[in-house]
Amino acid sequence: MSSEGSAYNSWIPNVWNNAVQEDPWLPAMTKQQRLMGFMACLLGGWLCFGLSFIYLPFILIKARKYVLLFSLGSVFTLGSFSMLWGPWNHLMHLIKRNRLPFTVSYFSTLFLTIYTAMVMKNTILTILCSAAQFVALLWYVFSYVPGGVTGLKFFTKLFSRAVLRKAQSTLPI
Numbered sequence: 001m002s003s004e005g006s007a008y009n010s011w012i013p014n015v016w017n018n019a020v021q022e023d024p025w026l027p028a029m030t031k032q033q034r035l036m037g038f039m040a041c042l043l044g045g046w047l048c049f050g051l052s053f054i055y056l057p058f059i060l061i062k063a064r065k066y067v068l069l070f071s072l073g074s075v076f077t078l079g080s081f082s083m084l085w086g087p088w089n090h091l092m093h094l095i096k097r098n099r100l101p102f103t104v105s106y107f108s109t110l111f112l113t114i115y116t117a118m119v120m121k122n123t124i125l126t127i128l129c130s131a132a133q134f135v136a137l138l139w140y141v142f143s144y145v146p147g148g149v150t151g152l153k154f155f156t157k158l159f160s161r162a163v164l165r166k167a168q169s170t171l172p173i
Helices: 003-011 014-019 031-054 063-085 087-094 100-120 123-143 148-170
Strands: none
Touching: 031 063, 063 087, 063 100, 063 123, 087 100, 100 123
């Protein structure tokens, strides 16, 4: 292994080194390639989410554009974890008994959102399905926060205290 590769591997946390398993669908991908794919998909998801939020004020007029960009952002975000863990490993994780409610709700809302936007062309149903898809995506993201809801509350308090402390020391109020 080159010195550049070993320096890269020492940068990756030990959790990553211990948790990575070879994926049967992408056996030749290195850790570096997985991490790069993860970041590319995550950035693509953020880009699509950002573009979709531009259409949010016009959701009654441009509901399809918003929904398609938001759905693509959701798919990119989910795909980023598939790149990180490997598609087969991620799929097996998604269909575990404790993850199955999320998987069913997320993919059904994703499908219904696209179906109501593109086939039915019903703005009201599209907005409702989009809201359900947003809740399912939040559920997915929050379920990966260490400690679940308790961990999320802890990190939220920690972040808000840091922001308030900085704002109080910076702002002349």
